Amino acid sequence: MFKLLTWTWRGFQTITPLSRRITRSAASSTLKFANKVAVLTGSTNGIGLACARRLAQEGAHVVICSRKKDNVDKAVAMLQGEGLSVTGTVCHVGKAEDRERLVTTALEHNKGVNFLVCVAGVNPLVRSTMGTSEQIWDKILEVNVKAPALLLKQLLPHMENRGQSSVILVSSVVAYNPTVELGVYNISKTAILGLTKTLAKELAPKNIRVNCIAPGLIQTDFIKKISEEPAAWNIIKEREAIQREGVPEDCSGLVSFLCSPDAAYISGETIAVAGFSPHL
Template identity: 70%
Template sequence: MLRAVTRVTCSLCPPWAGPSVRMHSSERAPKRSLANRVAVVTGSTAGIGLAIARRLAQDGAHVVISSRKQQNVDRAVTALREEGLSVMGTVCHVGKAEDREHLVATALEHCGSVDFLVCNAAVNPLVGSTLGASEQVWDKILSVNVKSPALLLSQLLPHMEKRGNGAVILVSSISAYMPHVELGAYNISKTALLGLTRTLALELAPRGIRVNCLIPGVIETAFSEVVHKNEAFWNQLKESQRVQRIGQPEDCAGLVSFLCSPDASYITGESIVVAGFSPRL
């Protein structure tokens, strides 16, 4: 299968092209704490994934973005390039082995190495009870949400290990701590990522790679509409919510950049909630 690659001319150390046109978090000059580093971000053409890709690029990294549809990749790459950011993109359905191989090959071909992997791609093909999910639904959710991060990392690991000081960020969900009955099997897949984070952190620490987990709360994205547009659920959540608003994708992006940066060099195996409250209190 032929796949288009949307990219800019890049090297391992792309020149900074000036501050972003859209400073979502604040009007700040780029810190470039991630300069000379390369990040691969899955599911990164909209919502939380796009915000993460933007922030990593603002902080100096060259970012390889991906999603399942070429038109979404093209749109995201164009938008980020217009902000003066160093990005490239390619189609990748993380549930398909050939697409994962293509993503890895593309990143290595154009960037030479990879330092950071952010696994944001996820699916939820069923809104309904856990026991109402068919075997096909279970296979799809577990394949994309749980298996694909491990399999993709296994392909990137030799290259990340050569570079040293690598970081992996898995993106879970507040549903891992507060299951929503209508999200059934999705809740379980996101809970599994907490265990995957701790296990991989142990395995990869001797190889110079840190593994942490982002746990977004109710974030205003198209993917989470089933939750954040559910008035009954939101009213219930507000009883424990400390920050009385729905989160924005940018609320998650800064944390991911920090976890990739040298400032987080002594942090691994952590699952960090970004939800306006702590579900473990």
């Protein structure tokens, strides 16, 4: 590596090339979440995993979870293999004892939590609202709506003293443009919009911001059936004037921003990640 020399009144001094200074500056900026702890549900694949990776790459210690131990172990091993600070535990977010274990796991690292990202969601049945049983109603609302609120309640004492804490909920564009076949799932994701605004007001005095993202067609297992049917995909492309499916990383950058000081004056908002505006 060559060195640049310049003359000063003290004699010749080495000047770091601009390209190296830019590289160092970029490296430093990736650690904006150093000493922060992030808890993510539904984070062993898809959007949750991409968000976990992004926050960890930027310096946070990340706690991931899902219902299956094998998935947790594989995701933790993969992220740790990338040199990231990650731990994980099994957690069915609909079960109080599992949520308590997740909280305990998070506190083992730094006795506090800065960020909560609630990605976990279910849609066990593709059927219209009127064709859905009470059991399925309960399951969808329990996991998609109640669980994020109850997990936050358990984490709240460990977040409010951290300063500039942030909560990210995950809705969907179907909250704005329902699909009949998704029935109760549409309703649960619409409820998340209300939960976001309610919690943002309630937690503002505690210096905790609450925002929401509403993904569209992102390449995950959830929309795999749609993407495998060219006719359905072509209809969606034509209707919404989009050229591609989204990828999980399209969501992770936004989640990182909403957790960061750059979003310090943003709360109670829902931002669509869909390639189009669902509001139009």
